[in-house]
Amino acid sequence: MQQPSFLDELEAEAIFVIREAYAQFERPTILFSGGKDSIVVSHLAQKAFAPAGIPFALVHVDTGHNFPETLEFRDRYVKQIGAELIVGSVQDSIDRGTAQEEQGPLGNRNRIQSVTLIETIDRERIDCLMGGGRRDEEKARAKERFFSHRDAFGQWDPKNQRPELWNLFNGAKQPGEHFRVFPISNWTEMNVWHYIRREGIELPSLYFAAPRQVIWRSGSWLPVSDFISLRAGEVPTTKTIRFRTLGDITITGGIESEAASLDAVIAEVETLRQTERGNREDDKRSESSMEERKKQGYF
């Protein structure tokens, strides 16, 4: 008999966690960004319940500043897997006055996404959001649980986390509280890519190199879009780039690359010696910026 591979083991663990979320919560959902990690979680969720259909709605927090490709992919994907789609709109939160746009040249909508997310959780009575967060992404996430408890304000208290022993996950909660669940906690970026290749999972075209209109800002190539205003000295040029993560288009920088196929991307990722969040401007603000945002309810 063939020895199960490391990917098989990671898959088995993730499927177990997803099934636990389904068993322990009333309204479990998947937080879907259109990025590769949330696509992998959705794929695993399909596998966990086959031959039954995927029993989770996909929740998308729409900052209004999207890559057009992300929205196209999202709508096609949801139809293909037969899942319900729930959209929380950051623009609606701003219009309602519950969220305020950040001012200044570095202002973006990353931080106020948390407001929209919590509003969506309340509106839809969601008690569990599964996400593609991984412990290898960032040092604050290294201490994250599979089942991460959030209070009624959506806040994470790193000093008061529930111990997780063996594979016993505790989803007990008070009314108004919810859980974030991270089935691929133990995966690394490389594992995710290898799994995508093995399973033949389709990704948005943004992950693959193509000529794109960009400007050079804060050490990476930022795509030109209707949502950014050029600063003094910034001149749009066309570069062959691809994106390592997908987020708000105003802050997601790309890297110069010729990797236009999955195999080429994997070969490139294997040799890259920079973490993938390195091109996200939001993490660079301070040494503990991820931790601060997590405490406030960021995923």
Place this chain on the structure above:
Amino acid sequence: MNVLRFTTAGSVDDGKSTLIGRLLYDSKSVFIDQLDAVAASSKRRGTELDLSLLTDGLKDEREQGITIDVAYRYFATPKRNFILADTPGHVQYTRNMVTGASTADAALILIDARHGVVEQTRRHSFIAGLLGLRAVVVCVNKMDLVDYREPAFTKVCEDFEALRKAAGLPEVHFVPVSALVGDNVVDASGRMPWYQGPTLLSLLEELEPIEPAAASDFRFPVQLVIRPRTSEHHDFRGYAGRVAGGRIALGDPITVWPEGIEALVNGIHLGSQELQTASYGQSVVITLDRDVNVARTSVLSAGSQPKREASLKAKLCWLDAKAHQPGLRYEFRAPGGQGQAMIAEVTKVLNLDTLEYELGDGSLGSNQIAEVVLRCAQAPTTEAYSDQRIMGGFVLVDPVRGATVAAGMIQ
């Protein structure tokens, strides 16, 4: 084994964070931007490149210079993938050590070559034994501070032998290192010619700890029932779970607990694949040849009969900050049962200094380890923890606050 899950425990001064930083750094598992951040941070503090900063995650920890929770690290070599549960080592973090060890195959124990086996070494070793870890690697660190002399190393090895027996550790390896300088962590050291053994990383690459549950009788705790109710799969009724012991093949007879009803396995599914067998660790959906009453926490078993008792002797580690209140009913959670339970008796409490179980006064507080008798409202389906970790482990949950208050190992 394609992956080694291991745990380590250590406190402020024994160089644990530096050792892990060194493992990550020398195995080229650190990315440029992470290293840049550490270099900038070291500079602000006026120190040289401080590798320990690679592993100290939370802000409070960086401010206080301590590790207060379990942090998980990942690295890989061409030979193997590693998942490291990095935990604090002080007595008030016993619960974190127990948590980190619960999912590990092996433990890495650090000993300061200048101080030898100390109280904390004893505690870490004992916890490794208690949680059933099969292999332990003892790192005798700070060899640079004892001029790389062999007797300092030999003394630790000899002193550890008594501890090995007391803690019940089947397999122990020793390696002399200097995490600060990098001797014998990833690269062999030229400063200790008397040591011919492997470096720490080669040892970790070669360890093959045996998981007894993999070769035991088949155990399959059911997570949920899959019923598609579609025209294509109209009568499909499958049981989803992860194999907690042994293996099963199509056509094999199994027994469904708690009812004790027998049936045959007629389907094993993983996604759209149909499998012939399912082994320890695999998440699958199993179908049976007849309609049986199966629900979450039911257990499918083959071979020997699983343990079915409402009164259970167990080792219990108290995790919660609030002490146990005698008479309180907790929620018992295990793969093979969930329901009310109470601690009928705190038989003995572990003295963390002497590592002897002593008669207690019935109380049980944070970080304490005790022998207890648990009484469950309904008998769960379990196994002795020493035979099957997954079937033999359980937690107690406070029914009001929802907190996980204790973790137990069935005897």
